[in-house]
Structures are given as C-alpha cells and as structure tokens.
Amino acid sequence: MNKLIFVGLGGFVGATMRYATGLFIQQFVDTSRFPYSTLAVNFLGSLMIGFLIGLASVEGLLTVSAQAFLITGMLGAFTTFSTFSYETLNLFQLGKVSPAIMNLSFQVFLGIAAVWAGSAMAQVVNLSSTRL
Secondary structure, three states, X not given: XXXXXXXXXXXXXXXXXXXXXXXXXXXXXXXXXXXXXXXXXXXXXXXXXXXXXXXXXXXXXXXXXXXXXXXXXXXXXXXXXXXXXXXXXXHHHOOOHHHHHHHHHHHHHHHHHHHHHHHHHHHHHHHHHHOO
C-alpha cells in the first residue's frame, strides 16, 4: 500500500510538470503545426528515466519507494506516449504525412537516444561517487 501512495504522489507531480512544461514551450513555438511540447516532454522524460534507472542499478542508491515515486509515478505521468500516439494519428488523418512521419521518427529515435544518454550520465555519476 505504501508503494501505491508513492506512485500516486509522483503521478500528481509528473502530471503537473507535464502541463507546466507544455505551457512553457507553447510560449516559444507554434504547437499547432507540430507537437513540440510532446516531443520535449518525451525527450526529457526519457532522459530522466534513463538517468534514474541507471542510478537505481547501483544497489541502495534509490529505495523502492523513491523508484515508485520518481520512475513509475512522476515520470510515468510526465511522459506522454498516449498523447504522442493521438497527435501522430491526427496528423495522418489531416493528410499531414510528412509532419506525422517526422513526429514518429523524432519521438522514437530521440526517446531511445535520451534513455541511452541518461543511462550514460548515471554511469559517470556512479563512477565518480565510488571514488569519493
């Protein structure tokens, strides 16, 4: 039951962060032409998930409760795969094939690259913390 509470609290934080990030990005770019907010959220979420999973791989660095809050709750609510799927389908249905394919490609490849980069960053942090 304790883990469920941490996931729920993290979900609240992540959903709030996702909404605020979307509003922030909309100030700078026209999101009606391409879903930049979703791309940014998915990239940042993938980067953070990779980093936290990398840290969690070091035994004792992240507790089970911290993992439930940060990874499952917060980042699960922060990233927006369902929104990405809807926006891509919508672009196809509107006949905007190039933006749809571009969105699909960027989301998938940048997401994978961000998870890799986050994991690599965590390894650097882990290596430097073991030397202290």
